[in-house]
Amino acid sequence: MHDQLLRLDGISKSFPGVRALSDVHLDxxxxxxxxxxxxxxxxKSTLMKVLAGIHQQDTGTIHIDGQPVDIDGPKTAQSLGISIIHQEFSLMPDLTIAENIYIGREPHTGFGMLVDDRRLNRRAADLFERLGIDLDPRTKVGDLLVAQQQVVEIAKALSFDARVLIMDEPTAALTESETENLFRLIRDLRDQGTGVIYISHRLAELKEISDRITVLRDGEYIDTLQTGEADLRHVISLMVGRQISGEAGPTRSTSPEQPTVLEVSGLKRGSRIKDVSFDLKQGEILGFAGLMGAGRTEVARVICGADRADxxxxxxxxxxxxxxxxxDAARLRIGYLSEDRKRLGLMLDQDVNFNILASSLSDYVNPFGLIRDKPGxxxxxxYVESLKIKTPSIRQQTKALSGGNQQKVIIAKWLAKNCDILIFDEPTRGIDVGAKEEIYELLNLLADxxxxxxxxxxxLPEVLRMAHRIVVxxxxxxxxxxxxxxxxxxxxMDYATRSGSHGGIATS
Amino acid sequence: MKQADTVEPSPDEMLRPAPSGALGASWNLLRRQLQQVLAFASLIVLVAFFGVANPNFLTWSNMSGILLSTAVIGILALGTTFVIITAGIELSLGTGMTLAAVMTGVVLTSWGLPLLVGVVVGILTGALIGFINGFNVAVLKIPPFIATLAMMLIAQGLALVISGTAPIYFTDAPGFTDISLGSLIPGVQLPNAVLILFLLTAIAAVILSKSILGRYSFAIGSNEEAAGLSGINTGKWKIAIYTLSGCFMGIAGVVLAARLNSAQPSLGIGYELQAIAAVVIGGTSLQGGKGSIIGTLIGALIVGTVTNGLRIMSIPQEWQTVVIGLVILAAVYTDILRRRKQT
Known part of the structure; x- marks a missing residue:
């Protein structure tokens, strides 16, 4: 099955002041x-938007089945069999699965005034049967799990008879087992002859799902590798254009003999935290590892006061x-840095200064209850200087900063509050490979x-590299x-899959 | 720029190139204050327009009349600016103000207590209404629209019950009308109500820009969840913010009663919408996280000027309301245009 389905040659695209793509190839x-x-x-995204008809390339050609095509809009892309599934879903939670899939194309009845629900649901059921999906098309999308919504998105894309399916970070919100199911579906589609373009930051899963890997850097085509022969570290070095040391490099030495600052024992909350005890030492980086749903974030939320323990x-x-x-937690100098920085960490419309001072504002109040701006x-x-936050000024809105710099602003917020216990939940999620290194250095510096x-x-490589001790x-x-x-x-992984074992603490 | 949506910017480009240096700073300041600048410019244009259309418009007595009639809505708007910055809304302003006025009337006329007691009771009535609104929103988690809509009805009903549905006249309380109509500055025909408006504007501006309550109003309006996780006790502060708005409501009630020399229990409905209109025209975002006191004052003056100008041009009351509605649409739309440019 090596027919060339899609071929891009010499694609270039500029926006005012930015050259987004130059001479990119892909087949x-x-x-x-x-x-x-x-x-x-x-x-990557610009290239995919060219394919989806959202942007038109300045130069270059696109061939489908060897025929040159001109994708001048999303409708054209659709009719050529190109479907894109965006990272953020476009489903409407209050509509049913079938209504979502066929929105805008519902079968009509009653002189075209009414929706023929029976035919609609049957059509969706037929589609699901063909794809081997076990969902009731009459279920409201809002009642589905994220993974099931993802499946609906895929079904919707395929309902357009897609031959080219583009997926942007499809596993970002999925658990391991959901990811497995998604991969099974992707493999089925592949075996039926669909061409899938799969965009992901999680390099490890590319090994599992992809046949070939195409690397882009700074808008240019770098290389295409056979997945089976590719070494992930080589792929990373192609992505960043330099050697990355220690992604799986040497682990740190054992925990220093320091006093214990935090001791948690017998923590329980609902069904997510059954029995958790651990201790944290001064100057220590304590890693928390486990599969999705193991209860790590829940523990963090209890310690930072967002949820209460039973x-x-x-x-x-x-x-x-x-x-x-x-x-209470902030007063006790415990700072929590959520993985969802935009939703739970920052006030995006406010500037860097506002966000850094958000927790410690009361330290800057004069006897009349007014804020002294200058010391703040x-x-x-x-902090902008010492944490090397890249921003034109402290008056910059935080939504204009990159993920790594946003993370640093939140770190600065807790440091300004004098927090000496910092809880990082997925500190490098959604952060560039290069900026990750900076965050790692910063974590080590803070611990020192x-x-x-x-x-x-x-x-796992991150935890193994950074942590003095690892709680699994x-x-x-x-x-x-x-x-x-x-x-x-x-x-x-051995400990992370020991379900049912009654958690006596195996000390190191 | 449109491109920001469509290109994946590289990490360095994520820092939107903002002009640096003193010039850049003042440009940024101007851009941030654009809505206020625009509102102020519209106010000037409006005054000029009505001044040309009718020579009586620019007389001192008409101008001070505009200010006097703006005072009540302005005071209401100042308080509710805080609430709207938290992405809340306050619909009980009008009838709550009326209830405060009625309470002042009861204290001064039925009970015959001293003037100061009447004023304090009026303000406390407003504060209590605000506190209950804040409690309902922050603790019971009732959406602000519903909580204050219910309070609007409760306050309206209570005002009618307590007053026995009849207006309360302050003829037995000498000096009460001076609160609004007297003139504290000798030689200048400027009613005290206007002075109160300006004084409260200054106080509100300091509270919003310089106090913790002001800063936390922005924090809650920008991202309440993140504010909470930053250690800000958002519930407590929301109650404080609604209570503050309630104090302004109470003051507005006293000022209105003093101006009319009576507490009219059936008056009040509709004031809340004019006050909210003034806040929005002044550039405060109903989505929260953005707003200013000076903008609200300008917004209130625009509402007052349009109403007065149209009246002086003998345009019927019905049409005045239509025009205010159009002004709100225009104000909000310019804000949307501005936001679109920014991203």
Missing amino acids: LRAGEVLALVGENGAG RGHILLRGRPVKIKTPT RLTSER EGKSIIMISSE MCEGRVTGVLDGAEADQEMV
């Missing part, structure tokens, strides 16, 4: 999964504390300065505490 065969990788800004004790700097609200500004400027860090991460969780319990220097991926 896709029927019945293959082609991974498209590159850092943010490499041009049971359990927290000893902070030797004293028992009750943390009922985030306000100096604080912000100090005596801050105690809890680092929740789903990227499975299904709401701690199944093991490993020494960072001795642990390896196999050990962590």
Whole structure:
């Protein structure tokens, strides 16, 4: 099955002041999964928008089945059999699955005034049967899990008889088992002759799902590799244009003999946290590893006061504390950095200064209850400098910053509050490979300065590299505490899948 | 620029090239304040237009008349600016103000207590209404629209019940009308109500830009969840913000009663919408996170000027309302255009 389905030659596209694509090549065969990788800004999205008819290329040609085509709009792309599934879904939660799939193309009855629901649902059911999807088309989309919504999006794309399916970060919101199901569906489609272009930041999963990998960098075509022969570190170096050291590099030495600052015992909340105990030492990076849904984020939310525990004790700097609200946590100098920075971390419309001072504003109040602006500004400027936050000024709106710099603004917020316990939930998610390194350096620096860090991460190499000790969780319990220097991926995965074991703490 | 949506910018380009240096700073400031600048320019244009259309418009007595009639809506608008910046809404302003006026009337005429007590009770009535609104929104988590809509009806009913549906006249409370109609500055025919408006504008501006309550209003309006996780006790502050708005409501009630020398229990409905209109015209976003006090004052003056100007041109009342509606559409649309340019 090596028929060439789609071929792009010499595609260039400029926007005022930006050359987004220059002379890019890509070819896709029927019945293959082609991974498209590159850092943010490499041009992946622009290229896909050219294919979807949202943008038109300045120069270059597109062939489908060897015929030159001119994709002058989304409708044309659709009629040529090109479907794109965006990272953010475009489904309407209050409509049913069938209504969503056929929106704008509903079968009509009653002189074209009414929707023929019976035919609509049957059409969707037929489609699902063909794709081997087990969902009732009459279910409201809002009642579905994220993974099921994803499946609906795919079904919708295929309902246009798509031959080229473009998926942008499809697994970003999925659990491992959901990802497995998605991959099964993609493989089925591939075997039926669909060409899939698969965009992802998660390089590890490319190994599993793709046949070939095309790398873009700075709007240029770099190389295309056979997945089977490709070394992931080589792919990364192609993406960033330099060697990345230590992505799976040497782990750090064991935990320093420091006093314990936080001791959690017998924590329980609902069905997500069953029994969690651990301790955190001063100047330590304590990794939290586990599969999705193991309860790591839930533990973090309890410690930072966002949720309340049903049971359990927290000893902070030797004293028992009750943390009922985030306000309590902040007062106790515990800072939480959510993985969802835009929704839970930042006030995007406000500037850098505002965000850095958000937690510590009361430190800058004069006796009349008014805020003294100058000392606050100096604080912000100090953190912009010391954390190397790239921003034209502290007056810049935070929504204009890159992910890495937004993360640094949130770090600055907690440092300005004098927090000495920082809980990072997926600290590098959605951050460029290059900027990740900076965050890692920063974490090490903070730990060296005596801050105690809890680092929740789903990227095992990251945890193995950064953490002094690793707490492994499975299904709401701690199944093991490993020494960072001795642990390896196999050990962590072993503990992460020990469901049902009654979580006696295996000390290192 | 459109391109920002469509190109994936590289990390460095993510820092939108903003002009640097002193010039850049003042440009940024201007851009941020554009809505206020536009509103102020429209106010000037309006005054000039009505001045040319009718020579009586620009007389001192008419101008101070405009200011006097703007005072009540302006005071209401100042308070509710805080609420709207939190992405909330306050619909009980009009009838709550009436209830405050009625309470002042009861205290001064039925009970015959001193003037100051009447004024304080009026303001406290407003504060209490605001507090209850804040409690309902922050603790019971009732959406602000519903919570304050219900309060609007409750306050309206209570005002009628307490007053026995009849106006309360302040003829037995000497000096009460001076609160609004007296003139504290000798030699200048400027009613006290206007002075109160300006004084409250200054106070509100300081609270919004310099106090924690002001800063947290923006924080809550920008991203309430993130504000909460930053350690801000958003519930407590929302109650404080609605209570503050309630205080302004109470003051507006006293000022209105003093101006009319009576508490009219059936008056009040519709004031809340004019006040909200003034806030929106002044560039405060109903989506929250953005707004200014000076903008609100200008917005209130625009509402007052349009109403007065149209009246002086003998345009019927019905049409005045239509024009105010159009002004709101225009104001909000310019804001949308501006936002679109920014992103």
